[in-house]
Amino acid sequence: MRELEINVKGGSYKIIIQNDSLKEINRYVKEVYNNKNIYILTDDVVAPIYLDTIIKSLECDFAVDYVIIPHGEKSKSITTYIDVCNKLIDKNIKRNNLLIALGGGVIGDLCGFVAATLYRGIPYLSIPTSLLSQMDSSIGGKTGIDFYNRKNIIGAFKQPIRVIIDPLTLKTLDEREFNNGMGELIKHGAIGNKKLLDLLKTKPEIDENIIFESLSVKKRVVELDEFDLNERMTLNFGHTFGHAIELKYNYKHGEAVAIGMLMAIDMGIDLNITNKECYDTIKNILKIYNLPTKEYNYKDYLKDVLFDKKNIAGTINFIFLTELGSSKIVKLSEKELKEKYYECFN
Numbered sequence: 001m002r003e004l005e006i007n008v009k010g011g012s013y014k015i016i017i018q019n020d021s022l023k024e025i026n027r028y029v030k031e032v033y034n035n036k037n038i039y040i041l042t043d044d045v046v047a048p049i050y051l052d053t054i055i056k057s058l059e060c061d062f063a064v065d066y067v068i069i070p071h072g073e074k075s076k077s078i079t080t081y082i083d084v085c086n087k088l089i090d091k092n093i094k095r096n097n098l099l100i101a102l103g104g105g106v107i108g109d110l111c112g113f114v115a116a117t118l119y120r121g122i123p124y125l126s127i128p129t130s131l132l133s134q135m136d137s138s139i140g141g142k143t144g145i146d147f148y149n150r151k152n153i154i155g156a157f158k159q160p161i162r163v164i165i166d167p168l169t170l171k172t173l174d175e176r177e178f179n180n181g182m183g184e185l186i187k188h189g190a191i192g193n194k195k196l197l198d199l200l201k202t203k204p205e206i207d208e209n210i211i212f213e214s215l216s217v218k219k220r221v222v223e224l225d226e227f228d229l230n231e232r233m234t235l236n237f238g239h240t241f242g243h244a245i246e247l248k249y250n251y252k253h254g255e256a257v258a259i260g261m262l263m264a265i266d267m268g269i270d271l272n273i274t275n276k277e278c279y280d281t282i283k284n285i286l287k288i289y290n291l292p293t294k295e296y297n298y299k300d301y302l303k304d305v306l307f308d309k310k311n312i313a314g315t316i317n318f319i320f321l322t323e324l325g326s327s328k329i330v331k332l333s334e335k336e337l338k339e340k341y342y343e344c345f346n
């Protein structure tokens with residue numbers, strides 16, 4: 001078993017990383033929650049795999065009820081949010097009851113947002129079951145729903161009271177879904193953990209130890225910058241260009257981040273910020289995990305990047321590697337970008 005503790009203003013909580021932890025989930029819940037009622041939010045794909053196991057364990061100590069929603073990004077909507085709140089209130093949920101998010105990123109983000117807003121705040125605990133959500137969205141308290149055709153634009157910061165990761169859940173993921181999470185895991189190594197990159201070169205099993213090494217990077221930046229104003233932005237490495245190609249070429253998020261990292265490295269090398277060895281090392285690790293490494297010229301996407309949501313007040317926060325395991329934020333105004341890359345905007 002490995003453990004990490006996140007300490008931020010919104011609360012201090014443990015991330016438990018333990019094989020088979022789902023089977024004795026009551027033990028880990030009891031340590032942080034001592035009321036009677038628990039409500040689980042999950043989806044129709046995850047429920048048949050894990051819900052019975054979880055309920056069986058929790059029922060030893062708690063009264064358990066649940067809400068199941070359709071899987072997929074469409075459920076991160078205001079309609080599903082209202083539906084979930086209605087169902088929870090019908091089921092008599094109280095402000096001091098516990099909500100549990102059981103599933104991937106959609107469930108985590110939606111459940112966290114319900115927990116942040118219903119009765120002005122209910123405690124919630126996260127059990128992420130996809131590698132992508134274990135690596136990213138279940139930690140750090142970003143919650144939200146999609147709106148106005150844009151992702152995550154209604155939301156709140158709400159830290160869970162605990163995150164419980166069972167690495168054995170990764171065995172039920174199909175290969176593309178697993179690789180999707182690997183994009184974010186490799187990103188953590190690239191921006192903040194050279195030791196993790198060295199471990200990944202040997203294609204280890206993604207076990208308690210690798211998950212710990214990866215999340216230790218997220219812990220560090222979230223603690224430095226809970227509200228995403230500075231250091232936390234380094235987690236966007238690969239996302240600026242990744243977003244530009246994700247929908248256009250129908251990549252999964254982690255796949256787009258993989259290619260986006262290579263584009264950002266390329267740009268960083270051109271700007272003399274990034275050490276040249278980064279490109280081949282990251283590309284080789286991406287290949288080991290069957291992530292796409294197709295080469296897109298970053299210059300062809302600078303225009304799209306200008307319209308991305310990170311274009312705040314005309315300034316873009318680019319995240320570059322300086323060397324392997326180390327990153328920095330470089331602010332470039334629209335004017336500077338257009339001067340440096342004159343040919344791309346004319």
Ligand code: GLY
Binds near residue numbers: 232235
């Ligand atoms: N997903 C990036 C963050 O948590 O800030």
